Amino acid sequence: MSSQNAIGVFDSGLGGLSAVKEFMRLLPNEKIVYFGDTGRVPYGTRSRETIKKYATQDAAFLMRHGVKMVVAACGTVSSVAGELLESSLPVPYTGVVNPTAYTAVRVTKNGRIGVIGTAATVGSHSYKLRIQRLMPEAQVFEQACPLFVSLVENGIIHRDDQITRLVVRRYMAQLKENGVDTVILGCTHFPLLREAISDYMGEGVTLVDSGYETALYAAKVLRERGLLSDSTETQSPSFYVSDTPEGFESVAGLFLGRDMEHTVTQIDIEAY
Amino acid sequence: MSSQNAIGVFDSGLGGLSAVKEFMRLLPNEKIVYFGDTGRVPYGTRSRETIKKYATQDAAFLMRHGVKMVVAACGTVSSVAGELLESSLPVPYTGVVNPTAYTAVRVTKNGRIGVIGTAATVGSHSYKLRIQRLMPEAQVFEQACPLFVSLVENGIIHRDDQITRLVVRRYMAQLKENGVDTVILGCTHFPLLREAISDYMGEGVTLVDSGYETALYAAKVLRERGLLSDSTETQSPSFYVSDTPEGFESVAGLFLGRDMEHTVTQIDIEAY
DSSP states (O other), X not given: OOTTSOEEEEESSSTTHHHHHHHHHHOTTSOXXXXXXXXXXXXXXXXXHHHHHHHHHHHHHHHTTTOSEEXXXXXXXXXXXXXXXXXXXXXXXXXXXXXXXXXXXXXXSSSEEEEEEOHHHHHHTHHHHHHHHHOTTOEEEEEEOHHHHHHHHTTOOOTTXXXXXXXXXXXXXXXXXXXXXXXXXXXXXXXXXXXXXXHHHOTTSEEXXXXXXXXXXXXXXXXXXXXXXXXXXXXXXXXXXXXXXXXXXXXXXXXXXXXXXXXXXXXXXXXX | XXXXXXXXXXXXXXXXXXXXXXXXXXXXXXXXXXXXXXXXXXXXXXXHHHHHHHHHHHHHHHHTTTXXXXXXXXXXXXXXXHHHHHHHOSSOEXXXXXXXXXXXXXXXXXXXXXXXXXXXXXXXXXXXXXHHHHOTTOEEEEEEOHHHHHHHHTTOOOTTOHHHHHHHHHHHHHHHHTTOSEEEEOSTTGGGGHHHHHHHHOTTSEEEEHHHHHHHHHHHHHHHTTOOOOOOXXXXXXXXXXXXXXXXXXHHHHHHTSOOTTOEEEOOGGGO
């Protein structure tokens, strides 16, 4: 494995781009290969068995590019297929659960931590189990927010949008009542709702962004293993998707804050 | 082709069950084979190319069961892949667009017809084109309602739910302002929001249910071609899905109004 190889990042769709954005900021000289499974998104409402099958195909696609590390920038994949990927891949792997749980434990003051994610993520209790291993006295409150992904993918994300505010309140009311001081945004789509969530939860509550924490952690792993690139040139990521690029390019612009036109390639993920 | 063969019905997921329910009521002695592509739902946000590929696989699966007719009980498939299926299948085919457009034209009094559906359905203008062929003076107003599918699949459908009411108003306000007297529910999920839509649009507006109209039409086609079964026994449908059955069984109960436990089989649709 050469340090010149790319870092492979995948997600069920677009959410993982919030991690890619951090990679580009933290490690501008690293080549990133991103796969978004836009032909089969969302994963969060599917069964464990199907999520594992899809995640295995996604990682296999990245391995064909000779990546030096695989990052599942997806709360659902990390929660349901994380152990499977970690034990089967021949390169370092990280999902979003471990780095994010670690940060939440570090920042909480009252030991009351909220976790929001897809139905599959919350059903797996992945964050809760990890947090309680790190901090046995922590109290963890979990809430599935299945409509959040649809809100983000349809652009209904503004803090002043009445629908956004109502849906946020519907899902977050119990966490607020439970007095959490830290909330894990356990799905990489959720940072786009950060303002609306923060408005409702109040300033005293810290929101922990799983994409951001994961990029930080992956950079640390690569550094420790001597796998950081010694290139001095700024690299551009390569983007692959399983549906046609057009839809992806327009929404991806929202995540990355730049024009994505003609930078995305479609592949047949069912062949992996 | 024998009249004793089954009728094949498919949908991207659950919505087509609203048509199955009508088939069971209208044609209790017909065997129904249903496929719901729950491993790849939703179709309505995907590209035309991907929708055509998925629809072709879905129909190929039904053909393996020797069905005497294929029904795409899905607004998105009918709109995007209807011509492809009609020209390539060796048995009679119907989607939801033609039967539903026909009924809308028959019931409108003021010639102002609203069409609601997924982004793909509305982007195809399938209903509008069909209506204007049947009634050139009709005025058709189209509205994509991408969040409706998520509301239905998450059970946020009650007429008194504030989120349901707000989302309905967001999407339907322009149609109301345009003075439509008829609205096509152009996605087979939408009948579950019928009460909330009707509350907002008012009693003077007729809602046309695409699943119901399609079942009526398919029964007519089979009768005309002498393909109705002469069985006198009540048949039970067979259900196949591409994700695990558990999730499907519970929500399918909502659509069919009966216990579905242990009646559903998982298949690998990518093999077709």
